[in-house]
Amino acid sequence: MKRKRVVDSAGRPVKAIAMLSGGLDSSLAAAVVKRLGIDVLGLHVRHLFSGKPAAERDPIADSAAQIGIPLRVIDRPDEQLEIVRHPHHGTGAGMNPCIDCRIFILRVASGVMEDVGAQFVITGEVLGQRPMSQHLKALELVAKQSALEDRLLRPLSARFLPETLPVREGWIRLEDLPEIHGRGRQPQIELARYYGIRDFPQPAGGCLLIEKAYSARLRDAFSVYGADQVDRQGFELLALGRHFRLSANAKVILGHDEQENAKLAEKAGERAVLDPVELMGPTGLVEGNPSDEELRLAASLLARYSDHRPDESVRVRALSGPQHEQETILEVLPLAADDERIALWRLDDTKR
Numbered sequence: 001m002k003r004k005r006v007v008d009s010a011g012r013p014v015k016a017i018a019m020l021s022g023g024l025d026s027s028l029a030a031a032v033v034k035r036l037g038i039d040v041l042g043l044h045v046r047h048l049f050s051g052k053p054a055a056e057r058d059p060i061a062d063s064a065a066q067i068g069i070p071l072r073v074i075d076r077p078d079e080q081l082e083i084v085r086h087p088h089h090g091t092g093a094g095m096n097p098c099i100d101c102r103i104f105i106l107r108v109a110s111g112v113m114e115d116v117g118a119q120f121v122i123t124g125e126v127l128g129q130r131p132m133s134q135h136l137k138a139l140e141l142v143a144k145q146s147a148l149e150d151r152l153l154r155p156l157s158a159r160f161l162p163e164t165l166p167v168r169e170g171w172i173r174l175e176d177l178p179e180i181h182g183r184g185r186q187p188q189i190e191l192a193r194y195y196g197i198r199d200f201p202q203p204a205g206g207c208l209l210i211e212k213a214y215s216a217r218l219r220d221a222f223s224v225y226g227a228d229q230v231d232r233q234g235f236e237l238l239a240l241g242r243h244f245r246l247s248a249n250a251k252v253i254l255g256h257d258e259q260e261n262a263k264l265a266e267k268a269g270e271r272a273v274l275d276p277v278e279l280m281g282p283t284g285l286v287e288g289n290p291s292d293e294e295l296r297l298a299a300s301l302l303a304r305y306s307d308h309r310p311d312e313s314v315r316v317r318a319l320s321g322p323q324h325e326q327e328t329i330l331e332v333l334p335l336a337a338d339d340e341r342i343a344l345w346r347l348d349d350t351k352r
């Protein structure tokens, strides 16, 4: 049953900011606190590494609508990239700087909290759910470094965590909160049924930085160019196509399909652009400062993925120069599909 509105000692309604990720846990945390009579504003800090194609439905807006709360969405791309380039608290198994990322998002939330006169912030974090960022020490560190301290409530696990302001003030009673910890999902699924939350996505998906392939490409880019030299377009290109490192001076990116070919052409910048002439095949970008021999090798690699006839040479158009004003036609033999160099050059483990 819904409680009456909670007010503070001055008689003002108590307000909280709920971080919404589009996942089930953050929706539940917001729903639990709203049901207890607190005014809740949903907040989503959009992240650049969601890796999801533009969906017809927006899971964050869906989640706020299902809970019945207003939503604010904030973009802070430059700071996010800086965190990925220089994390202070290390990374998980991939290039995911989860602790720094949480601290950053909660600092943004802290600003919104001040802005709208809210008293605390809610997250869907669950003690023991994720090895890097959701053990007790990490949760405490994030609360401290985000400057939220005891204004950060994790309603799903609050009964196992140090006391927070909303509990101390009597706005929320611990016994009204669920007792969830660990990696199991059953308690959340049952709670979702209770709150009528449907269509929730699977947990923890969607961050490119935890993916092996993306992380391998990012590590390569940081080590070859230096982290500060990888700009937003560079980060975006790492999510597209097949990547091959031929040498420190030459990397080749080949599109998987027409859509990727178009995106590669659009994001080429000063990279050389390769396209097969008169037959179907991928668009390729060559990054760095390739020698003539490396450019021909890149064309042979591209030709291997084109619809060529066996043992026939392929003509590949190379556009280079700052404005792609120099056109060269390269006639090359496609590399054999089983050429061992291909696996050595490949910068990921997605063998498509």
Ligand code: SF4
Residues within 6 Å of the ligand: 047, 049, 096, 097, 098, 099, 101, 102, 207, 209, 210
């Ligand atoms: S998984 Fe990605 S988005 Fe989530 S906290 Fe870690 S780095 Fe940030």
